[in-house]
Amino acid sequence: MRGQSHDMVQLLTPEGELVSHDEFEFTGSTGDLVGYLRDMILARRFDAEATALQRHGELGLWTPLLGQEAAQVGSGHALRTQDVVFPSYREHAVAMVLGVPVTNLLALFRGSTGGDWERLETFKNYQIVIGCQALHATGYAMGIQLDGAVGNPDDDENAAVIVYHGDGAASQGDVNEAYVFAASYNAPVVFFCQNNQWAISEPIALQSRIPLFERASGFGFPGIQVDGNDVLAVKAVTDWALDRARRGEGPAFIEAFTYRMGAHTTSDDPTKYRASDDEEEWRGRDPILRLTRYLERIGAIDDAWLASVEDDAKEFGSQVRAVIPELQDITMDRLFETVYAEPTVALEAQRREYATYAAGEEA
Amino acid sequence: MSESLTMAKALNRGLRRALQADPKVLLAGEDIGKLGGVFRITEGLQAEFGENRVIDSPLAESGIIGTAVGLCMRGYRPVLEIQFDGFVFPGFAQIVTQVAKMNMRTGGQTPMPMVIRIPFGGGIGAVEHHSESPEAYFAHTPGLKVVSCSNPNDAYWMIQQAIQSDDPVVFLEPKRRYHVKDAVNFSAKPAPMHQAAITRYGTDATLICYGPMVKSCMDAAAVAADEGTSLEVVDLRTISPVDWVTVISSVRRTKRAIVVHEAPLTLGLGAELAAKLNEELFYVMESPVLRVAGYDMPYPPARVEGEYLPSVDRILDAVDRSLAY
Numbered sequence: 001m002r003g004q005s006h007d008m009v010q011l012l013t014p015e016g017e018l019v020s021h022d023e024f025e026f027t028g029s030t031g032d033l034v035g036y037l038r039d040m041i042l043a044r045r046f047d048a049e050a051t052a053l054q055r056h057g058e059l060g061l062w063t064p065l066l067g068q069e070a071a072q073v074g075s076g077h078a079l080r081t082q083d084v085v086f087p088s089y090r091e092h093a094v095a096m097v098l099g100v101p102v103t104n105l106l107a108l109f110r111g112s113t114g115g116d117w118e119r120l121e122t123f124k125n126y127q128i129v130i131g132c133q134a135l136h137a138t139g140y141a142m143g144i145q146l147d148g149a150v151g152n153p154d155d156d157e158n159a160a161v162i163v164y165h166g167d168g169a170a171s172q173g174d175v176n177e178a179y180v181f182a183a184s185y186n187a188p189v190v191f192f193c194q195n196n197q198w199a200i201s202e203p204i205a206l207q208s209r210i211p212l213f214e215r216a217s218g219f220g221f222p223g224i225q226v227d228g229n230d231v232l233a234v235k236a237v238t239d240w241a242l243d244r245a246r247r248g249e250g251p252a253f254i255e256a257f258t259y260r261m262g263a264h265t266t267s268d269d270p271t272k273y274r275a276s277d278d279e280e281e282w283r284g285r286d287p288i289l290r291l292t293r294y295l296e297r298i299g300a301i302d303d304a305w306l307a308s309v310e311d312d313a314k315e316f317g318s319q320v321r322a323v324i325p326e327l328q329d330i331t332m333d334r335l336f337e338t339v340y341a342e343p344t345v346a347l348e349a350q351r352r353e354y355a356t357y358a359a360g361e362e363a
Numbered sequence: 364m365s366e367s368l369t370m371a372k373a374l375n376r377g378l379r380r381a382l383q384a385d386p387k388v389l390l391a392g393e394d395i396g397k398l399g400g401v402f403r404i405t406e407g408l409q410a411e412f413g414e415n416r417v418i419d420s421p422l423a424e425s426g427i428i429g430t431a432v433g434l435c436m437r438g439y440r441p442v443l444e445i446q447f448d449g450f451v452f453p454g455f456a457q458i459v460t461q462v463a464k465m466n467m468r469t470g471g472q473t474p475m476p477m478v479i480r481i482p483f484g485g486g487i488g489a490v491e492h493h494s495e496s497p498e499a500y501f502a503h504t505p506g507l508k509v510v511s512c513s514n515p516n517d518a519y520w521m522i523q524q525a526i527q528s529d530d531p532v533v534f535l536e537p538k539r540r541y542h543v544k545d546a547v548n549f550s551a552k553p554a555p556m557h558q559a560a561i562t563r564y565g566t567d568a569t570l571i572c573y574g575p576m577v578k579s580c581m582d583a584a585a586v587a588a589d590e591g592t593s594l595e596v597v598d599l600r601t602i603s604p605v606d607w608v609t610v611i612s613s614v615r616r617t618k619r620a621i622v623v624h625e626a627p628l629t630l631g632l633g634a635e636l637a638a639k640l641n642e643e644l645f646y647v648m649e650s651p652v653l654r655v656a657g658y659d660m661p662y663p664p665a666r667v668e669g670e671y672l673p674s675v676d677r678i679l680d681a682v683d684r685s686l687a688y
């Protein structure tokens with residue numbers, strides 16, 4: 001696979017065999033892995049439900065995460081309460097791991113709200129303009145550092161930031177400026193790049209002539225490539241990057257080598273630009289399948305467990321569908337109120353004008 | 364307590380007070396530390412407050428503004444210096460797609476108490492990209508506030524008010540007036556930032572202006588007075604939101620208005636002012652609102668900028684046309 005380095009960190013093969021690595025090991029328990037598998041299955045279910053909701057006209061758009069569950073669940077579990085996430089627009093599984101209600105994500109893609117969701121202090125609202133959030137994350141990390149919240153002997157006082165961006169985003173000026181600022185100020189930020197091989201229709205080859213992780217050294221911080229479909233490896237590598245950031249050792253770059261199995265968004269048609277044997281190959285690397293194989297083999301899960309998770313997923317799916325009619329659209333009044341923190345006379349006049357007009361319409 | 368200061372020094376004093384008053388205030392920008400900025404507005408501040416409060420930034424405008432978004436989210440109040448007007452554009456996307464929208468997108472949960480200081484406008488004989496007037500781009504963007512000081516007293520107070528504001532403020536500093544001295548009153552309570560000022564009372568027509576054009580309009584009014592014409596001058600001080608109460612009440616009295624700005628004519632602030640006055644005072648005014656502005660061309664080479672910029676003569680010419688109706 002082009003761009004895949006022989007240094008890529010992998011701890012669990014596609015066949016579900018554990019492999020060892022010189023520098024990284026998965027330190028969690030089997031129980032943790034069972035939990036991750038469950039998270040991945042539920043995330044896949046949520047994604048499928050949201051895609052279907054879009055097809056039924058309930059959402060304006062959906063950005064599927066199919067295939068990227070391990071990259072997201074693995075990295076999400078490396079986060080601690082004090083850490084802060086700056087997502088792009090596809091990090092649904094990270095949101096779920098952190099307990100952000102999925103209704104918030106649905107409301108955004110439905111167009112009911114603009115992104116004012118719960119838990120905003122730890123999981124920032126989605127970013128559509130490619131790469132902008134890399135700078136926000138870096139600035140936030142600079143703030144953490146100014147606050148003295150890195151490098152303290154008591155690790156509970158330390159925090160770090162993780163920012164998610166794509167392989168296409170790595171071409172953006174903002175993302176590169178973020179790397180520069182992060183390096184200049186040694187900011188506690190982890191750049192988590194999900195290289196899902198495609199930026200809509202453009203392959204990674206168009207974005208970079210070298211494996212993306214190799215770029216990091218040019219900015220002056222470590223970069224590492226990890227098998228993004230291996231939840232153990234992703235967790236181990238993200239733990240390492242976040243730990244060093246919290247210790248005050250500065251930024252790191254993680255390239256999670258993965259694949260977007262589905263369309264870019266529900267408006268996209270991948271058959272126009274990519275070969276089906278590619279997809280076939282990646283299907284063989286499925287993150288859920290390999291962890292299932294491993295856990296079955298060691299007897300940590302069995303058919304009964306899988307059936308019960310399947311029941312949970314069904315139940316969760318119906319909850320997701322049931323939520324849609326309950327979503328409230330934001331009001332014009334609330335929008336007028338939040339354009340500015342300190343209202344302006346001119347906009348208040350427009351608000352009254354709107355209210356008068358709307359009252360007349362109703363009458 | 365009052366002292367005569369240049370606008371540059373007044374801004375420096377204002378920033379210093381803001382840094383003293385609130386530990387969350389920090390300055391960032393290119394060359395603002397040891398050098399004190401290319402216009403020396405931040406001179407001495409890094410020595411006094413340290414490198415963590417007065418931060419030299421890498422040469423990346425989007426980076427400066429984008430990281431400030433994150434700093435705001437963390438509870439800081441960043442005050443950014445853009446070296447020159449023509450260099451704000453690499454950071455423009457962050458300003459209009461992120462800074463301006465964050466409060467509304469997040470339902471009011473993420474205010475952006477950021478100040479973006481931009482030395483703006485022409486008249487200093489500079490090279491390309493050093494003399495522009497980008498205010499309309501920002502004023503057209505909901506979520507931003509845009510202000511421009513025209514004298515040292517306002518510079519001193521308005522910079523502090525902008526920093527205290529929970530909204531993002533694009534703070535335009537008329538660079539050709541940086542070295543003009545005037546009294547700064549350190550004790551008198553200043554007017555609210557978004558209130559326009561009537562800097563000269565008159566009865567025959569109102570000149571509406573801001574930033575670098577306030578002095579030109581005052582000069583024009585002095586010349587007109589010698590010729591027997593009484594002009595009122597309104598210094599908007601704030602470009603977004605415009606203080607319509609002051610503007611409309613002035614024009615209601617004088618019945619004539621001329622808007623003066625350096626920025627190109629078409630779709631400039633003058634267009635908005637003319638439209639609004641037309642809506643409000645259609646039956647009151649004796650003549651249409653006239654505009655004196657830069658021409659619709661990229662800012663010209665320095666040796667011809669005198670032809671391009673609104674001059675006292677061009678302003679008086681427009682006054683004559685207005686009075687002739």
Ligand SMILES: Cc1ncc(C[n+]2csc(CCOP(=O)(O)OP(=O)(O)O)c2C)c(N)n1
Nearest residue numbers: 090128129130166167168169196198199200
């Ligand atoms: C600045 C900007 N340009 C273009 C787009 C349209 N667009 C949305 S997603 C996308 C591709 C991004 O690819 P990548 O960064 O690899 O992320 P992925 O979608 O694969 O996760 C493009 C071009 C945008 N949102 N923002």
